[in-house]
Amino acid sequence: MRKVLIVEDDRFISAIFSLFLKDLGFEIIGRCKTGEEALQQSRSRNPDIVLMDIHLEGDVDGIEAAEKIQREYEIPVIFVSGDTSSEVVERAVISNSYGYLVKPITKKELGITMELAYYRHKADLDQKRREQSFRDYISKAPIAIVIVQKGMIRYLNNLALNLFKTHYMEDMIGANLTDFVDEEWVAKAEKVFKDENSEEIQPFYMVIKTFHQKRVKVFVHASRISFYGSSAFQLMLVEVSGYMAQIDELKKWREAALSGMGAILLINNLFEVVDYNKTFSDYVSPAFDMRGHSVFTLRPWMKFDKGALANIFNNKEKDSNVELSIETNSHFLKCCGLVLRDRDGQPEEMIVVINEAVEK
Incomplete structure (x- = not known):
């Protein structure tokens, strides 16, 4: 009753x-x-x-x-x-x-x-409970989730806020998604969300920008959902910056292994020798193990242009391949430097590969 x-x-x-x-x-x-x-x-x-x-x-x-x-x-x-x-x-x-x-x-x-x-x-109560359950599920989901409606961000869960480097949902809600997409990937994002009749959306790779404009590489799984009675997109974002960085570094090591004359030197951003192979050592002929020493203290066995080397590690551009020269007691070495970056894009180490050796 x-x-x-x-x-x-x-x-x-x-x-x-x-x-x-x-x-x-x-x-x-x-x-x-x-x-x-x-x-x-x-x-x-x-x-x-x-x-x-x-x-x-x-x-x-x-x-x-x-x-x-x-x-x-x-x-x-x-x-x-x-x-x-x-x-x-x-x-x-x-x-x-x-x-x-x-x-x-x-x-x-x-x-x-x-x-x-x-x-x-x-x-109404049943609908409210279902919506609350859905919001709870999204909020606690073990993956970053963003809901986009008519190109605008309508909701983010906690992991998505972490991904965009903000604690406040108000920083994101109501903004255009493309405001947080790297310029090179805006056209790709707009194409995906323009076709509202497509039944299936293939997962895709994209570069987003955090609230403070830092670039982050993500893999996107997108699906169409109903959000408050209207069509919307649910995006599940998986950060792959570290993974992609490792792939890039492996490519550089492969390039170093297959190019030049096989002489390889590895130095860090403190200009210290991390490692080198025997072929490189044969050109330099050091009287001791160079590992852990600054390249600027290795004269006369090896001479670098200090300014050129510093500029290489201060280079913020995407192009990580540079030319440099090394002078030893017996040779002039024309080299290619392959800059290895950390997951934040900062120069961390450099592989030096000898392309040409000219005897003095």
């Missing part, structure tokens, strides 16, 4: 409503005259439906009370009033009530409205 709270300051009308509702099979759990009492009894008795007059005694009218009851206690409210003025009706509509009955009303009319309100509210 569904429980009803009647809020009506006219005792005679309140009694009629009580008779109607009892005949219809409802349980009357309370009757009150003011908005303040309605709030109190809604909190303490938790009715299934509130039947609310609009013009009540006290400082809180029926519409104001209904808004608080529906917002704070999730109880549906049906208005009953003899006032049909546009101002009152507009306020009632904005309050998201579940019905508006104009006095005098019949028992049948009341019964139909009560049933419709009850089941509509139940459906």
Whole structure:
């Protein structure tokens, strides 16, 4: 049996409503005259439906009370009033009530409205719970998720916020996704999200920018979903910056191994020798193990242009291949330097490969 709270300051009308509702099979759990009492009894008795007059005694009218009851206690409210003025009706509509009955009303009319309100509210609660479950699932998902609707970012989960290097969703919500896509990849992103009729979206690679404009390489799995009743895209982003950096470095090592005369030297960004092979050592003929020593302390066995070497490690450009020369006691060496960068794109080490050796 569904429980009803009647809020009506006219005792005679309140009694009629009580008779109607009892005949219809409802349980009357309370009757009150003011908005303040309605709030109190809604909190303490938790009715299934509130039947609310609009013009009540006290400082809180029926519409104001209904808004608080529906917002704070999730109880549906049906208005009953003899006032049909546009101002009152507009306020009632904005309050998201579940019905508006104009006095005098019949028992049948009341019964139909009560049933419709009850089941509509139940459906609303079910939808709200599903949406909350969906939001909880996304928020706790072990992958960065971004929802994009009409090109705009509508939602991000916690891992996505971490990926974009911000703690505040307000920094991202409402912005165009392309504002956070590297310029070279904007056309690719726009093409993917332009075709709203495509049934399947192939995973793709893209470079995004964080909130502070740092480039991050990601692999994107995109799918079409419904978000608040409208078509949207759900993007699952996997950062692959470290993986791609490793691939790039492997390519450079391969290039170093297959190019030149096979003489290889590895130095770090502190200009210290990390390693070298025997072929390189044969050209330099050092009297000791050079590993751990600064290349600038290895004269006369090996002479670098200090300024040129410093410029190489200060180079922020994407091109990591540079030319440089080394002078030894016996040769002039024309070399290619392959700069190895860390996952943040900063120069970390350099492979020096001899391309040509000219005897003195």
